[in-house]
Amino acid sequence: MTMTLQFLGATEEVTGSCHLLTVGSKQILLDCGLIQGSKADTLRNQDPFDFDPTAIDAVILSHAHIDHSGRIPKLIKAGYRGPIYTHKASAQLCDIMLKDAAMLQSRDVERLNKRRKKNDLPQLEPLFDEDDVTQAMKQFVALSYGQTLTIFSELQVRLSDAGHILGSAIIELWVTDQDIQKKLVFSGDLGREGMPILNDPVAIPEADLVLMESTYGNRTHRSWLDTITELKQIFAEAIRGSRGNILLPAFSVGRAQELLYLFHLYAEEWDLSAWKICLDSPMAIEATKVYLDNYPLMDEDFKRFTRQHPGEHPLLSNVEFVQSTEQSMELNDVSQGLIIIAGSGMCNGGRIRCHLEHNLWRPECDVIICGYQALSTPGRLLVDGADHLKIHGKVVKVAAKLHTVGGLSAHADQHELVSWYRKFNNAPPLILVHGEPEAQQGLIKALQENTKLSPSSTIAAKHGDKLDLSALPQMVWLG
Structure with a gap:
């Protein structure tokens, strides 16, 4: 029996969202985002994936922002040919944003290679090109909010409005292996309450595990x-x-x-x-x-x-x-x-x-x-x-x-993150991603002061951490 969640991106940093869910023989990727920041950070995008792209069975994308979607064409280039599930508006936006990213990749690598050539360094290839984006878009499967879809016998998914950008989604996942079923909720990026144009983030009442962003975990925005x-x-x-x-x-x-x-x-x-x-x-x-x-x-x-x-x-x-x-x-x-x-x-x-x-x-x-x-x-x-x-x-x-x-800011602040989490029944275990360490520690302190979460049930994920979902509500970490 296998039911695990491994954290492979946006761990103790804000970009590069990527998490690997394994249920039985199936492997599902939650987001596949670009790492952004310094030149050293962006060069990490050139590294091989921490998994075999051809072994992935499905990708579920929370929203179109490049730090969540930007390595999908690289995944395609590496041989992934399965479906990419996301909200229909996110699919439309990805068609625009990923093509732009391909153009920027080509331009940046061309500029970088001129300097590398002068220093006798090996030439780099763009992460992906427009052909990879074209192929990726053929693999998108557009979903609506509130639609529950059975992807495999082991997995059901439903998207709810995250209120962050158009099409942004909170991902609810029901995972089943043999006679064990657990519900995982991935916040994606959560928007703010009362902001213009978009609806407020939807409250989700039930979960066995919550995976939540923490970008502004130590900050309170102005009203x-x-x-x-x-x-x-x-x-x-x-x-x-x-x-x-x-x-x-x-x-x-x-x-x-x-x-x-x-x-x-x-x-x-x-x-x-x-x-x-x-x-x-x-x-x-x-x-x-x-x-x-x-x-x-x-x-x-x-x-x-x-x-x-x-x-x-x-x-x-x-x-x-x-x-x-x-x-x-x-x-x-x-x-x-x-x-x-x-x-x-x-x-x-x-x-x-x-x-x-x-x-x-x-x-x-x-x-x-x-x-x-x-x-x-x-x-x-x-x-x-x-x-x-x-x-x-x-x-x-x-x-x-x-x-x-x-x-x-389009991201929920500390008060709004705590408020969104408090709407879950029974204070499910919580893992923080998509935040810098200082922000995450500030949020952990606020959560423990304002919710029933125990210290052992709240953690900021580190790169490569793997959680045994079948042991929930106990947090059992695998090597």
Whole structure:
């Protein structure tokens, strides 16, 4: 009898989500995400998988963000030909995001190989290419929220809305081997309560084991009301000042659409009429179209607003879509009055790098950081007070005003994580993933103070840890 869960990614770090579930003779992968961060971190993506890709029977994907989906094409390249189960909106978004990732892989490896050649180092291959992405998309199986599907006799799955980005899912798994059945709940990335556009994360009452993210396990975000007030003040100060440009590094899926909605709702209150708002990200533009196609998944406030303002869609008005590279470069000739939303959200790639190069050294400009910044990324360096950044080989002084708006985060904070867990009956054992050690220890302390969890039933997973699910509720670890 075999029923185990092994943790192979996003252990004591926030990216690279990947967990291997074994039930009887079947092996199921929960997520297969890209490792992000420093150059050393990203090079770890080149390492072989910790398992045989051809032996995997199914992949279940929580959502489309690259740190959860980004190594799926590498899995395909290594020979995986089984199904990839995810929400239908996540499948649509993956088609966009994985193609973009393939392009970036080719470009980055080409640049890296030029340096490696000079140092007589072996040449690297891209993790995957667009052909691998095309094959991957053929293997996606689209599911709806609330649909219970029997994948094998040993496994049933159901997705519920996680409220993090469009299509993000909490994964419920019923695993059976011989006469033993256990229920595993994987949170994926949990969204916040009361945030715009999307619904709140669904509460799940029953589980034998909970696998939960912990990105902001030691943090409490500002309230939504305080966040709106903070943004209003930032724009008011920019207008009163010399009115340089305002840059918003934003994740193309989720954050970009949220910002478009806010700029529509508060255009008058924030006095944005004199500003030109640009969404400078082809991927974010394509993702916005997917949001438009999935209107039924939006929360009631969004749908009510849209019904009350026919012909004035809140994600399309008051913004200019910047598609071509030439259009993007032209923005660098404008010294003031621009609000530029561009990827990447951690400032480690994409068009935001070019805009930072042209604006970061100017004290009349503003940079608004509004999402999680992984260790060693340029965005994290800015948040931590760097006085310069190296961009495109140049050292750029940091003189622009920097604002960190944590209240815009799409991740649940400590209070919300504890609240979501408390809705389970009987305090099931809990394993934390997708968080840095300090955040995880802070969350463990809060959970033990505010729930019935015992210290022996709460742990932050380490890479390679393997849990015997058949022994639950006892936490029995295997070598």
